[in-house]
Amino acid sequence: MPTRGAVLKGSLAALLAGLLAACAPEHVKDDGGAPAAGGPAPSSSGTEGTPPMSSTTTPSSAASADAGKSRAAARAALRPAERARLDQDLIRAAKANDPARVRQLIAQGGDVNAKDSIQDSAFLYAGAEGFNDVLRLTLAAGAEVRSTNRYGGTALIPACEHGHVETIRILIAAGVPVNHVNNLGWTGMQEAILLNTGGPRQQEAVRLLLAAGADPGIKDPQGRTALDNARRTGFTEIAKIIETH
Structure with missing residues (x-):
């Protein structure tokens, strides 16, 4: 038969276990602390409630x-x-x-x-x-973008002469003036006609210039417009582009 001391010791142990169970967090189990169903998931960032940092950043004007x-x-x-x-x-x-x-x-x-x-x-x-x-x-x-070279021309004028189509797009978008006249008396449109073969790239250069508001009526030192020069040089496709603009 258990002694009185043993019974008292067992009662105290049971009371202490009950108190510990009452004070334990609700989401902690007796199996080592794994979250119970419905409890908060561990944070992958190391700070609970803070999402992980994105691997990419968006460039800004501040940068x-x-x-x-x-x-x-x-x-x-x-x-x-x-x-x-x-x-x-x-x-x-x-x-x-x-x-x-x-x-x-x-x-x-x-x-x-x-x-x-x-x-x-x-x-x-x-x-x-x-x-x-x-x-x-x-x-x-x-x-x-308005700076000029030794011929008094913008970057756009020789780009048109050479038929650098993507370059022309970049320069127009950047705000280079499309009607600037260089020291030779030529605009970008005039150089696209007078200093090349009138091929597809020069044709596209003329289209881009016209779409950006370039004036085909500006005359060269001989008094000829871009259309006059296109006809005179036999560049019929460029002449059509200007005529139908």
Whole structure:
């Protein structure tokens, strides 16, 4: 028969077990703490209720502004001679169609509007030659879209001459004037006709210019319009494009 002390000890143990069960969290089981049905799931981020960070971020104008400030600060830290060397390196990289190097030099403070001895800038040369990756980098870095080359022409005029269709789209979208007249007295439309073969790329150049509001009635130094020159050179497709505009 159990003694009085043993009974008392057993009663105290049962009371203590009951108190512990009452104080335990509702979602904790006796099987090691796994969540009970309906309890909160563990957070994968390590902080309960906070979703995991996204692996991608959305670019913003603030990021672009910060990049511009960083470039300005980098340039301000350079001595004048260092700036001049950096700018010429940038122009050479643009002429080599080296976007990675161009990006690097812009980040170091290179000026996309600085010109070399023949009045080419990184922006003007990239536009003239259809180096579109370089061109986009210079535009993002603040290229002056109205700047002109040694012939007094914008980047758009030689792009039209060469029939760089995608380049023309980029430059028009950037706001390069479509009716600018260079020192030879020619617009982009006139150069697309006078200095090439009148083929499909020049035809598309004329279409893009007309769609952007270019005036085919601007005359060259001989008093001829773009339509006059298209007819005179036998570029019948370009003449039709202008006539039906």
